[in-house]
Amino acid sequence: MNKIIKEALKMIKRIDFKLNEFMMVVGLFLVVFVMGADSFIISPLLPAIAKDFNVSVEAVALAVTIYALCYALSSPFFGPLGDKFKQKNLLMLGILFFLIGSFLCAVSQNIYQFYFFRAIAGLGAALSMPNVWAIIGNHFEGKKLNIVMGIVMSALSLSIAVGVPLGTTLAQLANWHMAFWGSGILILLVLPVLLEVIPKNGGNSENTLNYLEGFKNLWNSKEALWALSINLVWMFGFYTIYTFLGTYLHDAFNLNVSKTGYVFIVYGLSNFIASFFGGTIISKIGALKNIIINGILSSIFILGLSFYDRRLVNILIFLILIALTQGIGVTALTAYIVNVVPSNRSTVMSFNSSFLYWGLTLGSTFGSIFYEQIGFKGLGIFSSLLISLAVYATYRLNNRHKNIIK
Template sequence: MMTFKKTIIIAGLFIAVFTSGADSFIISPLLPEIAREFGSSISQTALGVTIYALCYAFGAPIFGPLGDRYNRRKLLLSGLSIFLIGTLLCAFANSLVAFYIFRAVAGIGAALFLPNVWAFIGGYFEGKQLNKVMGIVMSALSLSIAVGVPLGTFLSQLSDWHMAFFASAGIAVLAFIILLTILPSTKPSGATNKGYVANFITVAKTKNAIPALLITLFWMFGFYSIYTFLGSFVNEKFHLNLVAIGYIFVTYGLSNFVASFFGGNLMNKIGHKTSVIVNGIISILFIILMGFSENSLTLLIICLIVLAVAQGFGVTALTTYIVGIVPDNRSTVMAFNSSALYLGLTFGSAIGGLIFQSIGFNGLAVGSAIGLIIAVLITIKLKETKNA
């Protein structure tokens, strides 16, 4: 039964996850203005995005075992506090170097915060309720994709780029107050008697743990290799302006949000593994179709919406599966899952760029599909967790 207390906890986690996700996207439309103020190039300013991502990707595995040894409430709130401070300081940055440092602080906070969110949900909720809650909270990331860029643009127009970071910090404060008030303490898992390194060894030796993390890696590689260059393709092929392209990405984000929000209902009916496989196959088919829709913008948008829904259902099911693989080391395994996601994004964008330049969008679609095919094949070999 979903009590009032649990509902407020979910709301607090949703707001916090939304803030950490939106923080990565609101900066995109602000880059030219920030570059002008600091007297730097846009590419130099954009390193702030890279620094945030790298601190998150490499910080998460370092902090992961802490959530399995200590009270997750304290770690979750500590991470959110560090993220909040880093984001707020970005608003006061008076040089590019200071901006880099404060983005790094925010990334470190997110690295401590987000893996413990998923681990907390996995330990506090059970069965069908776990599936629904994971879907709802994960949909916050989808919503941040949809509204992050337009939100950053709107806030900067109210004043300047500083306003966007003030607003992001303000939302983080709201989430912090809610979670500080109602988030329950959690007892450390059975991993407390193990050494720090032993947490990594346990995850590595647990059956299905490494394969599941590889699914995330290849899935994200496949998705981001084509998603990263979608805007460039649409602009080049259909000559749309930035506003029109923005609407296309908002459409994707909102479709993905709805699917993620209700992803738990699908998991409860068909299970984690089946949901990942089915939605992975749908993603593969529509990515290939999207690659050959270069003569029809309508067909491309339809493919993108279907892809958004499949990704929303599939990624939610995959994350819920992974959080249950190693019950005593949830924070550690979710930290590595976060790193796998960012590594997939990094390699997908880098290799996708080479394919896009040398072969074109058709070849990019094939390369993207190959990544997802590998992810689906690995999934077929996995066994369901007890929460399925």
């Protein structure tokens, strides 16, 4: 691992980043981190919010579903806008909606207001995130694209590692409102940097193509449909077991919420390292080959997690291995998808983001229905089979299209 990190650092140093490019990467990293953490930060706050609004924890948890559904349903419809209009302007508009939603969540007076404001934040994230990836795809290329994609994607991994403890810390400093004030303020601090360093290119306001043209181009690209389907199946498989990891740890090892949180921190930090340095690995052997290799390993490690689960140390070892392979594999898949239809990057990435959330929804729903019947091992087998199916589809795609990203 140390050797891989050292090699990755050497490659990053050899990439000639200009100051404005460096600041752009930092700014986009922080945007992705905050919006990613916003999905996890609410978890430790559920009891406090429920007590404040005098409702059940289950009622507050519905806000998580509302956020995810608003993201998944609206993201594809926002995508073609980024192909016609300036992606920078759309990113700023999305950030504005996210800020409004976050700040209004902080001052919500009842659960129904909280639902509505979470929906606004979800719409803002749905407009912002695809344009983050599209901006990266438009501005960088080759090895630099892979490295930047890995660095910015690692922000999602870092949000997993620190989202829960960050929410808990802010709540302990004052109350649950501070968590939403904090995320909004951090975005406000980044906003002036993004306004200065993100170029105005991207999109074509003079384009006479109608709104549906982006969907048509996506539909006509079999390569894009294959890649997006791979993403959906992969995420379905991964979130089937990941969603119920905390439940299993509580049932099998009687871990409390705090100790379970430490396990997720270990996973998140390992995934962050893999994503951050994954771009250098992708540049060496290609995106599709990376997806195949890390998908196979991830499938094997998930089976290991499921069957060698008697000791907590085994759980941690396999979680770290899964985090590393998932970090590199998913980064490679995103790096491939962002270039699959260059003329409609925003549309493609909006569907990519939507499919990620649909994968999460399918995985959590399947687990909710079958966890009691088939247990953690059963979920692990199902998860491994789905990721193996995604690997097979990638293998077919690799044979069919030889233009692997180098």
